[in-house]
Amino acid sequence: MSRLLVRGGLVTLAVLTGLVLIAPVLVIIPMSFSDSSFLEFPPTDWSFRWYENFFSDPSWRASTLSSLKIAVLVTITAVILGTAAAFGLVRGRLRAKAAVAGLVIAPLIVPYVIVGLAVYAAALQVGLTQTTLGFVLVHTALGVPFVTVNVAASLASFDQRLEQAAMSLGASPLTTFLRVTLPIIAPGVAAGALFAFITSWDEVVVSLFLSGPELTTLPVQMWSGVRVAIDPTVTAVSSLLLLFTITAFAALGVARLIRNRRLARSHR
Amino acid sequence: MSSSATTAPDRRAPSRGAEPDPRPAPPGAGSPAPPGKRRRFFLTDGWGALALPIAGYLLVVLIVPLAIVFARSFTDPTLGLGNYAAFFASPIYTDVLVNTFVTAITVTLITLLIGFPYAYLMTIAPPVWRSVLLVVVLVPFWTSLLVRSFALVLLLRDTGAINETLLSLGLISDPITMVRNFTGVLIGMVQVMLPFMVLPLYATMRGIDRRLLQAAEGLGARPAFAFWRVFVPLSAAGVAAGSLLVFIQSLGFYITPALLGGPDDVMLGELIVQQVSTVLNWGFASALAAVLLIVTLVLLAIASRFIDVRRIFWKEQ
Amino acid sequence: MTFKRKGVALAAVAMVGSSAACGGGAAAEDSKTLTVVMWGGSAQEAHVQSYVKPWAEVNGVEILQDQPTDYAKLRAQVESGEVSWGIVEVEPNFSATACEEGLLEKIDTEVVDTSVLDPQFVNECAIPNLQYAFNIAYNTDVFGEDHPTTWEEFFDTEQFPGKRGFWKYVTGGILEAALLADGVPADELYPLDVDRAFEKLDTIKDDIVFYETGDQQVQLLASGEAPLVQAWNGRVFQAAQQGQPVANEFNQHFLSYDQVVIPKGYPNADLAMEWMGHFVTDLQGQAADTRASAYAPVNDKALELLEPEILEELPTSEENAAKRATVIDYDWWAENYDAVSERFNEWLAS
Numbered sequence: 030m031s032r033l034l035v036r037g038g039l040v041t042l043a044v045l046t047g048l049v050l051i052a053p054v055l056v057i058i059p060m061s062f063s064d065s066s067f068l069e070f071p072p073t074d075w076s077f078r079w080y081e082n083f084f085s086d087p088s089w090r091a092s093t094l095s096s097l098k099i100a101v102l103v104t105i106t107a108v109i110l111g112t113a114a115a116f117g118l119v120r121g122r123l124r125a126k127a128a129v130a131g132l133v134i135a136p137l138i139v140p141y142v143i144v145g146l147a148v149y150a151a152a153l154q155v156g157l158t159q160t161t162l163g164f165v166l167v168h169t170a171l172g173v174p175f176v177t178v179n180v181a182a183s184l185a186s187f188d189q190r191l192e193q194a195a196m197s198l199g200a201s202p203l204t205t206f207l208r209v210t211l212p213i214i215a216p217g218v219a220a221g222a223l224f225a226f227i228t229s230w231d232e233v234v235v236s237l238f239l240s241g242p243e244l245t246t247l248p249v250q251m252w253s254g255v256r257v258a259i260d261p262t263v264t265a266v267s268s269l270l271l272l273f274t275i276t277a278f279a280a281l282g283v284a285r286l287i288r289n290r291r292l293a294r295s296h297r
Numbered sequence: 298m299s300s301s302a303t304t305a306p307d308r309r310a311p312s313r314g315a316e317p318d319p320r321p322a323p324p325g326a327g328s329p330a331p332p333g334k335r336r337r338f339f340l341t342d343g344w345g346a347l348a349l350p351i352a353g354y355l356l357v358v359l360i361v362p363l364a365i366v367f368a369r370s371f372t373d374p375t376l377g378l379g380n381y382a383a384f385f386a387s388p389i390y391t392d393v394l395v396n397t398f399v400t401a402i403t404v405t406l407i408t409l410l411i412g413f414p415y416a417y418l419m420t421i422a423p424p425v426w427r428s429v430l431l432v433v434v435l436v437p438f439w440t441s442l443l444v445r446s447f448a449l450v451l452l453l454r455d456t457g458a459i460n461e462t463l464l465s466l467g468l469i470s471d472p473i474t475m476v477r478n479f480t481g482v483l484i485g486m487v488q489v490m491l492p493f494m495v496l497p498l499y500a501t502m503r504g505i506d507r508r509l510l511q512a513a514e515g516l517g518a519r520p521a522f523a524f525w526r527v528f529v530p531l532s533a534a535g536v537a538a539g540s541l542l543v544f545i546q547s548l549g550f551y552i553t554p555a556l557l558g559g560p561d562d563v564m565l566g567e568l569i570v571q572q573v574s575t576v577l578n579w580g581f582a583s584a585l586a587a588v589l590l591i592v593t594l595v596l597l598a599i600a601s602r603f604i605d606v607r608r609i610f611w612k613e614q
Numbered sequence: 615m616t617f618k619r620k621g622v623a624l625a626a627v628a629m630v631g632s633s634a635a636c637g638g639g640a641a642a643e644d645s646k647t648l649t650v651v652m653w654g655g656s657a658q659e660a661h662v663q664s665y666v667k668p669w670a671e672v673n674g675v676e677i678l679q680d681q682p683t684d685y686a687k688l689r690a691q692v693e694s695g696e697v698s699w700g701i702v703e704v705e706p707n708f709s710a711t712a713c714e715e716g717l718l719e720k721i722d723t724e725v726v727d728t729s730v731l732d733p734q735f736v737n738e739c740a741i742p743n744l745q746y747a748f749n750i751a752y753n754t755d756v757f758g759e760d761h762p763t764t765w766e767e768f769f770d771t772e773q774f775p776g777k778r779g780f781w782k783y784v785t786g787g788i789l790e791a792a793l794l795a796d797g798v799p800a801d802e803l804y805p806l807d808v809d810r811a812f813e814k815l816d817t818i819k820d821d822i823v824f825y826e827t828g829d830q831q832v833q834l835l836a837s838g839e840a841p842l843v844q845a846w847n848g849r850v851f852q853a854a855q856q857g858q859p860v861a862n863e864f865n866q867h868f869l870s871y872d873q874v875v876i877p878k879g880y881p882n883a884d885l886a887m888e889w890m891g892h893f894v895t896d897l898q899g900q901a902a903d904t905r906a907s908a909y910a911p912v913n914d915k916a917l918e919l920l921e922p923e924i925l926e927e928l929p930t931s932e933e934n935a936a937k938r939a940t941v942i943d944y945d946w947w948a949e950n951y952d953a954v955s956e957r958f959n960e961w962l963a964s
Contacts, residue, residue: 032520039418046411047433050488053448054436056458060448065856066656067832068444070451070458073857110351117348126345129352131594136359137545138593142570143586146579146686147362153696170359173351175542179497182538186504186531216500224493224542227438234570238687241698242649242678251441253681254655257828257849263444270439275432282428289424389960396963447829456839477823560782560824560962568959574686576952577711 054271061264068261079265089250089262096247099161100229103168107225110169111176112218118177119184134174141234144171149238159243167235172225179224183217366583373580380584390568390585394592397565400479400554401547404486408543409536411487412494416535419495420502434495437488446556449485450476481557486550493546494539501535502528541597548593565589647676648885652703654681660906661703661743665899669892675885685712688877692717697879700886703743706735706944707785707951709873713739719876719883725891730913734941740873741890744909747929748787748942749867751845753835755859761842763865765939768842769795769814771821779834779843782824784958785947787868788815790940791844794866800939804946808954812961824962835860848908851927862927864934869941871912904928 056070061079063072083089111133118130136144148167149158157163187210195205211218233248240249251263370380384390419430437445452458453476460472475481505528513523551566565585572582650666652658658681670677683703689712691697704712712718718739721728728736735742750768752761756776762768768778768791780788789811790803796814798807815822823840825831828849834840835850836858847862854860874893876886893899900911901919910930911917917931925931929938947954 036421039414042411042414043418043430046415046491047430049484050433050436050491052452053445053488054440056448056451057440057444067836067853067856067858068447068451068829069833069836069858070448110354113347114351117345121343121345121348129348132352132355132360133348134541134545135590136355137542138548138590139363140549140566140569140586140589142566142573142686143366143583144359144363146573146582146690147366148359149687150365150690150694151362153690153694156696158698166358170355173355177351178538178542179500182497182534183500183504185534186501213504216503217497220496220500223435223496231438231442233442237684238690241680248441251443252654254653254658255443255827255829256653256655256682257657258655259443259447259827259829260655263441267440267444271436274435274439278428278432282425285424387956387960389956389963392963393959447833450830450833454837454839456837555782555826556830560819560822561964563959563963571955571959574684576955577685577689578952579686 054267057264058268058271060261061268063261063264066258066261068259068264079262080269082260082262083265083269086262088245089266092245092247092250093266095161095164095244096230099164099168099246100226102161102165103172103229104222104226106165106169107172107176108218108222111173111221111225112180114173114177115180115184119181120189133177136171137174141171141232145235145238148235152239158239159241161244163239164229164236164244164246167239168229168232169225171232171235172228175224175228176218176221179217179221180214181217183214187213366579367587369580370584370587371580374578380581381588383581384584384588390565393563393565393568394588396561396563397548397589398592398596400482400486400550400562400564401544404483404490404547405540405544407483407487408490408494409540412491412498412539413532413536415491416495416498416502419499434492438492442489442552443556445488446485446553449481449488449557453481453484476557478559479562481559482554482562485553485557486547489553490543490547493542497538497542498532498535501532501538505531545593548589645882646674646885647678648882648889649678649680649698649700651680651683651699651701653683657907657909658703661903664903664906665893665896666701666889668899669889669896673888675889688712689717692878695879697877697881699877700880700882701874701889702877703872703874704740705785706737706740706742706871706873706942707947709740709875710737710945710948711951712875713737717878719878719880719887721890722887725887727891727894730894730915732912732914735871735873735912737873740875741894742871742912743874743893744903744907745869745871745912745930746909747847747862747864747867747869747934748781748791748844749847749929750863750865751831751835751843751847751850752861752863753838753841753859754861756838756841761861761863763863765791765795765866766797768844769818771818774842776838776842777821777823777834777840778818779823779825779831779840779845781831781844782826782962784955785942785944785951787844787870787942789954790868790942794939800866803940804943806946806950806954808957812957815961832858832860847927847929851908864929865937866939867929867934867937868939869929 059072060068060070062075062077063069064074064076064078065072114129114133118126118133144167152158152163152167157166191209191213192205195209196202200208231248232246233252236246236249237252240246247266251260251266254260371377373380415430415434419427422430440448450457454460455472455474457476459475460469463469464472475484509527509531510520510523513527514520518526548564549566551564551570554562554564555567569582569585569589572578572585648670650662652661658679662677662679666677669675680699685704685708688699688702691699709718713720720738721736721741726741728741731741735745750762750765757774762770762774767774771778780786780791789806789808792811792814793803793807794800796810798810823834825834825843828846831843831845832849832853835843835845836853845862847864847867850860850862854862874890876883876890880886894913897911897913897916897919900913900916903909904911904916904920905924908924908927910928911920914930917925917928920928926933928934
């Protein structure tokens with residue numbers, strides 16, 4: 030009975046939270062179909078002009094592709110480096126553990142505008158401004174803390190005796206890692222990967238420094254001109270991204286459903 | 298997630314029915330050096346070595362360039378501690394620093410209060426609903442910060458959609474001020490920070506063996522008590538990780554507070570940006586950043602004594 | 615240089631295939647390219663299309679664009695000697711300070727005939743590229759003909775109730791407006807009596823809403839959230855053209871302007887200077903830009919090419935110029951910006 034009450038409370042809270050989270054989108058999507066070059070809600074006239082603008086303007090396409098490429102590369106490098114660091118920090122006997130831990134979260138504590146200024150000065154010297162490499166190097170540094178903190182949190186509540194059990198039954202260290210360790214820390218790695226991706230994908234302050242005519246990322250493109258006027262194409266981009274994410278999750282969900290049904294059938 | 302994986306009970310969890318932790322030496326996956334005197338000369342064992350690549354990476358890519366900038370706080374415009382003296386000479390900077398930390402702590406607490414039950418619901422929900430909950434919490438990620446802030450203003454302002462609806466329904470007679478004040482700042486920041494709390498919590502909670510709860514109840518604990526004494530301590534690592542990520546990121550916010558807050562909702566980040574980009578006083582800007590960095594680290598050190606932030610990195614020995 | 619080698623080594627580790635060689639920086643510029651940097655958005659589009667591209671086509675110059683202007687990037691480029699920005703649109707108080715600090719190329723008056731420009735908009739390192747006003751703007755649904763026409767009325771919240779919008783940027787005319795409202799004669803504004811200005815602002819502080827961007831000022835105005843805003847005339851004009859219930863009042867407006875500069879050490883500084891020389895007398899280009907962006911041209915002769923309905927909305931037309939309070943004195947601002955902006959932050963936070 031009280032359990033039912035608790036569940037009811039949880040669901041109510043989740044619905045309320047969800048509403049607050051979704052509310053801005055309920056404004057943004059209609060605005061993206063507005064005909065006005067000012068952000069207005071509700072729109073008075075409707076059109077697809079901002080979507081047309083996104084697909085026809087090469088600079089929007091170029092910056093979207095650059096952002097995607099950079100964010101994917103950043104996710105890969107940050108996950109590898111950050112996961113390794115989490116293992117080192119949680120399991121290792123490291124003399125300077127406090128220093129290394131501090132070092133790993135430092136990129137989060139230093140204001141991004143200072144990071145931007147610092148790496149810009151350095152990148153100018155070595156010719157890495159406006160390059161994919163430059164962005165990936167810097168964004169990886171910004172994304173690693175998210176991976177390390179998340180994986181470390183998963184590892185901290187992980188029972189190492191499971192690994193010992195696996196190895197005492199003859200599994201190699203690699204098999205143990207892949208079949209025992211990885212599945213258990215996977216949600217932490219996934220969360221870290223997602224945060225690393227978003228950090229790169231959404232980052233504007235440092236990216237403003239590194240970008241230029243040769244290479245601009247999507248957030249920088251969105252930010253351009255904000256002082257005077259926001260380009261409503263931004264609302265179209267946001268709506269498209271949402272559509273993409275929801276489709277991707279829906280596809281994953283369907284795939285999982287199908288797989289689970291098959292599994293259930295094969296177990297019968 | 299298969300529930301066959303048994304998670305080690307935490308020290309703070311009731312140890313009834315669980316064996317004492319034998320504290321094994323690190324296993325061989327990283328082929329650690331055998332314990333011995335020899336190792337004292339090295340910084341680390343096999344596992345610890347895994348943390349070194351990122352340390353080296355960050356040193357080169359970030360710390361060296363940052364050191365050059367931070368050095369300016371002692372040299373630009375003149376040699377000495379002038380920039381730090383200027384920080385304490387004017388009340389505005391300490392006021393704003395305090396305001397920044399108050400905002401960050403408030404945001405962290407609110408996201409924790411909302412995020413914990415939300416993440417818990419995700420762990421008990423059927424897969425489809427779990428995905429829906431996940432998508433919803435990620436929605437703010439995919440909408441540009443700028444548009445999202447504007448949209449919130451359009452909804453929340455005195456002449457906005459929400460107030461006009463409430464007014465026309467006769468539910469209120471005067472508009473509720475929800476934006477251009479601290480409320481607006483909190484709504485805007487909690488929105489963006491919620492995923493950073495929910496995902497680490499969810500990742501940790503998924504690894505918790507729920508049979509421990511059943512066991513506790515089987516031994517006569519009331520469900521609420523069992524939850525509080527078994528489940529909550531086991532999710533402590535997630536709480537610490539989420540709070541750390543939210544707190545530290547909130548310290549750096551300035552665009553959302555500027556757009557959704559009132560004139561007095563100034564964050565240190567905004568002043569630093571002003572010093573870097575408009576006033577071009579880089580010495581003072583880096584002094585401000587250094588103060589922020591030091592106060593943050595000190596606070597984290599203090600917090601770690603109470604909230605056990607160390608759990609994230611230090612397994613109990 | 616160890617930094618460079620380690621960077622490359624890390625790159626190899628990260629297996630990122632892109633080459634560092636094609637990076638930005640001065641080396642990438644050949645002799646006939648010019649990088650133009652402005653505040654971005656549709657305004658930059660209009661400026662470049664109207665008065666940069668036509669010149670570039672005739673002279674076979676390739677135009678690269680970057681945005682938005684960032685003083686920190688400009689200074690970092692000059693300090694490192696890797697200058698990739700050629701023409702940069704800036705605020706006049708920045709150009710004055712930066713010129714003194716040696717961050718900018720000096721204007722070669724042999725190439726750029728600055729005599730066709732109003733001398734108060736020109737300094738050793740900068741020429742103006744557009745003019746606009748900080749003026750009273752009002753919501754036409756809330757206030758019709760009976761709207762405030764002076765700053766004194768703008769500050770009178772009893773006669774004209776409602777929130778007031780101001781730019782959260784201290785050089786944006788807020789102190790000047792407060793002083794005029796407090797009875798300081800327009801020709802005695804500078805040096806600003808900062809204390810007096812903040813005292814006057816205190817009287818309406820609870821009724822002030824600040825905006826950060828051009829879009830916000832239109833939203834505040836059009837929604838009626840703040841039916842009175844100290845606004846930029848061009849932004850309000852464009853909103854009115856699109857049917858929003860907003861209008862400009864030019865009485866007692868403050869004239870402001872942006873400038874263009876060349877960062878010190880830009881490899882193609884000569885080319886940039888050549889463009890400046892062309893620009894100051896490019897009446898067609900300036901007029902075209904005014905039609906597209908609603909900013910006033912800097913060579914007054916260009917006004918003759920413009921249609922009456924546009925002139926009506928420009929602060930520099932004969933009729934509106936007569937209503938001007940004063941030109942913002944950016945030399946004063948250059949000297950006092952640090953101290954006054956700190957004071958402004960204090961006032962905001964208190």
